[in-house]
Amino acid sequence: RKEVxxxxxxxxxxxxxxVAFNCTYSNSASQSFFWYRQDCRKEPKLLxxxxxxxxEDGRFTAQLNRASQYISLLIRDSKLSDSxxxxxxxxxxxxxxxxxxxxxxxxxxx
Amino acid sequence: GAGVSQxxxxxxxxxxxxxxxxxxxxxxxxxxxxxxxxxxQGPEFLTYFNYEAxxxxxxxxxxxxxxxxxxxxxxxxxxxxTEQRDSAMYRCASSGTGAETQYFGPGxxxxxx
Numbered sequence: 001r002k003e004v005x006x007x008x009x010x011x012x013x014x015x016x017x018x019v020a021f022n023c024t025y026s027n028s029a030s031q032s033f034f035w036y037r038q039d040c041r042k043e044p045k046l047l048x049x050x051x052x053x054x055x056e057d058g059r060f061t062a063q064l065n066r067a068s069q070y071i072s073l074l075i076r077d078s079k080l081s082d083s084x085x086x087x088x089x090x091x092x093x094x095x096x097x098x099x100x101x102x103x104x105x106x107x108x109x110x
Numbered sequence: 111g112a113g114v115s116q117x118x119x120x121x122x123x124x125x126x127x128x129x130x131x132x133x134x135x136x137x138x139x140x141x142x143x144x145x146x147x148x149x150x151q152g153p154e155f156l157t158y159f160n161y162e163a164x165x166x167x168x169x170x171x172x173x174x175x176x177x178x179x180x181x182x183x184x185x186x187x188x189x190x191x192t193e194q195r196d197s198a199m200y201r202c203a204s205s206g207t208g209a210e211t212q213y214f215g216p217g218x219x220x221x222x223x
Contacts, residue, residue, distance in 0.1 A: 008150070032210050043201060043214035044153065087152050091210055097143055097166065098212060100152030 003027060004101035006088050012107045017078050021104045023071045023088030032091035033064055035073050037084045038103065044087055047073075078108045112136070114215035116202050122221045123192055131187045131218045135204030142185050143203045143212060144177055153201055153214075159185060192222045 006023045013019045025033075033050035048055065050062040050071050061074040071088055088101035115134045123129050135142050141160050145153035155169040161182040170176070174192075179185040189196055199219050203212040 004152075034210075043216055045214070046211050049210075089152075097155040097158050097169070098210075099155070100145075102150070102152045 002101075003092075003099045004088055004090050006101035006104045008102055008104060010105040010107055012109055013078055014109055015078055015080060017108075018074065018076045019078055019106065020075075021073045021086055021088075021106075023073075023101055023104075025069050025071070025088075025090045025099075027090070027092050028066075028069060030090045030092050033062075033071050034089040034091075034098070035060075035062055035071075036087040036089050036100070038087055039084045044100075047086070075106075078106075080108050080110060082106060083108045114202055114204050114213055116200075116215040116218050118218060119216060120219050120221075122223065124223050125192060125194060127192055128188065128190045129192055129220065131189075131200050131220070133185045133187070133202030133204075133215060135183065135185070135202070136206075136213055138206065139204035139213075140182075140207045141205045141212075142179055143205075144185070144187050145201045145203065147199045147201055147217070156187070156200075189220075192220075194222050196220060197222045 004025050035047040036044040037047040038044040050064045054063040059076045063072045085103040085105045087103045090099045117132045143158040144156040147153045157167040157177050159179040174190045177187045199217045201217045203214045205212045
């Protein structure tokens with residue numbers, strides 16, 4: 001079983017739609033969780049951290065379910081500029097390298 | 111301020127040649143990470159440093175791969191006797207003291223013919 005698993009997509013959604021991505025991780029002792037965004041031919045960039053209590057940043061909401069070992073990202077009112085690959089990222093232990101999922105590709109269509 | 115920089119941005123080499131990829135992290139960042147990213151995949155960990163000390167090299171595929179960061183700043187990833195399967199995007203990232211957020215450089219796309 002891979003450490004971090006995501007549905008690769010692609011998710012093709014119209015502008016204004018709400019879309020949700022899920023990700024599961026295998027290491028129950030994992031400490032920190034993130035969503036990174038990667039545009040085509042660009043480097044990954046931190047979108048948001050994911051906290052146990054859930055957190056929101058504008059149109060983006062991230063949630064963590066430790067019991068089920070999954071992380072979610074919800075994007076409301078999708079914009080064309082949201083089209084990108086969204087990488088689920090887990091930090092197994094403090095001061096250890098990040099473990100990346102393969103990414104979920106999102107295309108927002110006009 | 112300046113972000114993470116990597117050079118060269120593109121490298122084409124012949125099988126059997128050695129290549130050296132350079133990473134210049136954000137000034138003052140303690141930790142430096144090397145990843146390899148294949149098309150359609152997420153970054154895959156290779157090795158990382160805190161200051162000049164290599165903390166973990168478990169992700170290096172074999173002994174043709176090595177990395178150093180002699181002065182705790184710039185790092186070099188060296189691939190000896192390159193093979194076609196080494197072709198990929200090599201990414202470097204850095205983070206500050208106690209910080210988990212990693213900032214990635216633009217990557218070096220390596221093509222081994």
